[in-house]
Amino acid sequence: xxxxxxxxxxxxxxxxxxxxxxxxxxxxxxxxxxxxxxxxxxxxxxxxxxxxxxxxxxxxxxxxxxxxxxxxxxxxxxxxxxxxxxxxxxxxxxxxxxxxxxxxxxxxxxxxxxxxxxxxxxxxxxxxxxxxxxxxxxxxxxxxxxxxxxxxxxxxxxxxxxxxxxxxxxxxxxxxxxxxxxxxxxxxxxxxxxxxxxxxxxxxxxxxxxxxxxxxxxxxxxxxxxxxxxxxxxxxxxxxxxxxxxxxxxxxxxxxxxxxxxxxxxxxxxxxxxxxxxxxxxxxxxxxxxxxxxxx
Amino acid sequence: xxxxxxxxxxxxxxxxxxxxxxxxxxxxxxxxxxxxxxxxxxxxxxxxxxxxxxxxxxxxxxxxxxxxxxxxxxxxxxxxxxxxxxxxxxxxxxxxxxxxxxxxxxxxxxxxxxxxxxxxxxxxxxxxxxxxxxxxxxxxxxxxxxxxxxxxxxxxxxxxxxxxxxxxxxxxxxxxxxxxxxxxxxxxxxxxxxxxxxxxxxxxxxxxxxxxxxxxxxxxxxxxxxxxxxxxxxxxxxxxxxxxxxxxxxxxx
Numbered sequence: 001x002x003x004x005x006x007x008x009x010x011x012x013x014x015x016x017x018x019x020x021x022x023x024x025x026x027x028x029x030x031x032x033x034x035x036x037x038x039x040x041x042x043x044x045x046x047x048x049x050x051x052x053x054x055x056x057x058x059x060x061x062x063x064x065x066x067x068x069x070x071x072x073x074x075x076x077x078x079x080x081x082x083x084x085x086x087x088x089x090x091x092x093x094x095x096x097x098x099x100x101x102x103x104x105x106x107x108x109x110x111x112x113x114x115x116x117x118x119x120x121x122x123x124x125x126x127x128x129x130x131x132x133x134x135x136x137x138x139x140x141x142x143x144x145x146x147x148x149x150x151x152x153x154x155x156x157x158x159x160x161x162x163x164x165x166x167x168x169x170x171x172x173x174x175x176x177x178x179x180x181x182x183x184x185x186x187x188x189x190x191x192x193x194x195x196x197x198x199x200x201x202x203x204x205x206x207x208x209x210x211x212x213x214x215x216x217x218x219x220x221x222x223x224x225x226x227x228x229x230x231x232x233x234x235x236x237x238x239x240x241x242x243x244x245x246x247x248x249x250x251x252x253x254x255x256x257x258x259x260x261x262x263x264x265x266x267x268x269x270x271x272x273x274x275x276x277x278x279x280x281x282x283x284x285x286x287x288x289x290x291x292x293x294x295x296x
Numbered sequence: 297x298x299x300x301x302x303x304x305x306x307x308x309x310x311x312x313x314x315x316x317x318x319x320x321x322x323x324x325x326x327x328x329x330x331x332x333x334x335x336x337x338x339x340x341x342x343x344x345x346x347x348x349x350x351x352x353x354x355x356x357x358x359x360x361x362x363x364x365x366x367x368x369x370x371x372x373x374x375x376x377x378x379x380x381x382x383x384x385x386x387x388x389x390x391x392x393x394x395x396x397x398x399x400x401x402x403x404x405x406x407x408x409x410x411x412x413x414x415x416x417x418x419x420x421x422x423x424x425x426x427x428x429x430x431x432x433x434x435x436x437x438x439x440x441x442x443x444x445x446x447x448x449x450x451x452x453x454x455x456x457x458x459x460x461x462x463x464x465x466x467x468x469x470x471x472x473x474x475x476x477x478x479x480x481x482x483x484x485x486x487x488x489x490x491x492x493x494x495x496x497x498x499x500x501x502x503x504x505x506x507x508x509x510x511x512x513x514x515x516x517x518x519x520x521x522x523x524x525x526x527x528x529x530x531x532x533x534x535x536x537x538x539x540x541x542x543x544x545x546x547x548x549x
Contacts, residue, residue: 002406002419059404059425071384071401078513081383081405129520136516138410139377139483139509147519151527201527208523220502294502295368295414 001290006057008283010050011131012160014088015153015278017046018127019161021095025121026194027165032187037103038173038180039165043095047127051088080134087130091123128154131282141289142217143226149285152205156278159198159246163274166191170268188267195274196251203247206281217292225292230284235291239284246277297374299393299487300437300456301463302446304367306492306499307475308453311350311365315445315454319348319369322433322444342368344420344428348445355498364492366499367445367454370395370416370430371479372487374460375508378408378417387427393460393487394432402427413483413504432487463489484508 024039055061075082098120101107132150139145167173169188174181182188214224230239250270257266320327325345330338336352348369355364376395378387386401387408397408404425409417418428433443441447446454457463464480470491471477478496479489482504490496497503507515 002409057405059406059419059421060399060402061404068401072403073383074385074401075381075383078380078510079383079407080381081407085383133516133520134407136520137381137509137513138407139413139512140409140411140415145512145516147516147523150520151523220504222497222503290410293415295416295500 001287003057003286003290005283006053008279008286010054010057011153011282011286012279013046013050013053014127014131015157015282016160016164016275017043017050017095018091018124019157019159020046020164021091021098021120021124021161022128022158023161023165023194025117025124028117030190032182032184032190034180034182035165035168035187035191038168038177039161040095040099040102041180042164043124044092044099047088047092047095051085051092054085054088080130080137084130084134087123087126091120091127094120094123125154128157135285135289138289140294141292142220142294143213143292144285144289145216146209146212148205148209148212152202152209153282153285155198155202155205156246156281159195159202159274160278162191162195162198163271163278166195166267166271170271171264172268185263188263192250192254192267192270195271196254199247199250199274206243221292221294226288229291230288233291235284235288238280238287242277242280242282242284244277245273246281249273249277297460297464297485299374299391299460300432300458301393301460301487301489302443303455303457303463303466304488304490305453305455305470306364306366306490306494308451309350309365309367310451310453311352311363312450313350314448314450315348315367316346316350318444318448319430320346322436323347323431342416342418344418344423347428347430351500353499355494357494362494364494364499366490366501368414368416369445369488370412370432371414372430372432373413373483374485374487375483375510377411377413377483377509380509380513381407381411383407390434392434392437394434394437395429396431396434397427397429399424399426411509413502460487467491481506484511 020039021043024036024043027036027039072085073082076086098116107113129150132153135144136146136149168180168182169191210227214227217226218224229235250273253266253270257263325347328339328343328345333340337349339346342349348367351366351368353364353366354361372393372395376389379389379395383405384401384403386398388396388398390396406419408427409419416429420426420428436443442456446456467477467480467489476492476495477489478501479486484506492499
């Protein structure tokens with residue numbers, strides 16, 4: 001396998017960073033300022049981490065530091081790595097500006113602010129779909145080549161972003177970051193509702209992706225190799241753990257509400273479950289695409 | 297179409313692996329320890345030190361089992377996916393159509409490895425961290441020689457062409473005689489074209505369509521937009537529907 005944990009981590013952090021920004025945008029529209037602030041403050045460090053992981057995954061970083069420092073931008077026309085690098089850097093700048101400008105410098109009104117929000121949102125969506133494009137345009141991996149994978153990873157990113165921002169409604173945030181606590185129970189329920197809606201979308205897209213790539217792979221190599229491998233092969237524990245933690249456990253935990261378990265604990269467990277699920281599912285997708293050899 | 301090409305006639309190959317040895321000698325590639333395995337192919341896969349390989353395949357022809365020996369190497373696609381995705385243009389197509397690699401530009405992202413439709417690109421993690429693959433022996437071709445593997449083939453199963461059009465004409469003629477041809481249409485065409493008396497899917501060749509990486513990308517972008525549009529409409533409809541239900545229940549209550 002050529003792309004391993006650094007690439008997975010890069011994709012997880014870019015997903016969470018863009019998702020946190022999208023969640024922050026939604027919170028701002030609904031007037032939940034504390035959560036919006038948390039979302040934008042989380043966004044740019046996560047994108048920064050993503051860039052760092054992807055950078056250090058490169059096995060020959062000398063040309064980047066050497067005579068041609070802009071070498072990675074050489075193929076902006078067709079390479080998703082060039083395009084993605086630009087996207088990540090521009091979005092990092094934008095989310096940093098939002099974070100500092102809106103909440104530190106107190107830019108709270110005006111058309112300019114709205115424009116910045118919307119441009120940031122557009123960039124966040126682009127960053128959320130970009131890993132999907134990067135994978136889908138790899139001709140050699142039928143498991144990645146689907147029009148659903150971009151939206152699947154975007155929905156997965158939004159779900160993760162909402163879960164991350166939603167931590168502001170938990171006791172954990174109260175003890176660690178008292179400035180970012182949202183004490184409104186209604187807001188906590190709203191976070192959970194939107195996280196579950198994003199989860200439903202991600203689950204539908206995952207199903208569509210598996211069906212599509214199953215057929216595509218069967219037409220190329222004569223049988224569907226990835227689906228049995230993913231369901232029952234070496235990657236099955238990662239895949240099923242991801243599916244359970246991201247899609248099944250959070251709604252099940254919700255059923256425990258009002259049955260003697262503290263609401264705060266349920267919310268915290270549910271959001272942490274989603275975050276671990278996001279990581280595992282991305283790991284399974286990145287690894288499975290490399291597991292099937294096309295010319296055997 | 298201009299540029300060089302090689303026609304691999306699988307009906308002539310006898311599996312001597314002279315091409316494997318010639319490639320290693322010309323490029324000074326290290327030998328690899330061989331091993332017993334049920335597939336007979338040795339080494340078992342293309343690697344940093346093995347740029348071409350004879351794969352032993354037992355296939356069925358007219359109800360009988362027959363051996364066929366499939367030479368594998370970089371196919372030097374006419375529209376190479378590795379060139380399409382390379383962020384630094386380290387992977388590039390030279391004038392005669394060879395797909396080559398400039399290690400001074402490579403940042404080691406391995407996107408080319410992921411993108412090769414035939415899994416023929418390897419990254420050397422242990423020695424000098426460079427991409428390793430068949431270079432079409434371009435340095436030999438430029439001085440009027442043939443690639444080392446073609447030069448050495450005792451069965452004349454490999455035929456070198458200075459013009460790809462000429463190769464394709466010969467391939468068409470063989471197809472007209474009832475043989476199977478691979479590489480004229482697949483992924484937009486390759487410079488290594490195969491002819492066989494056994495269907496290629498029985499020899500483990502992937503069934504690709506004619507679409508090039510650029511066409512694949514265009515198709516995916518439009519399908520991505522269509523999925524987004526349908527999803528967006530569904531979300532709007534769901535929102536309206538839940539609003540209507542909410543209003544109804546409020547009115548009823």
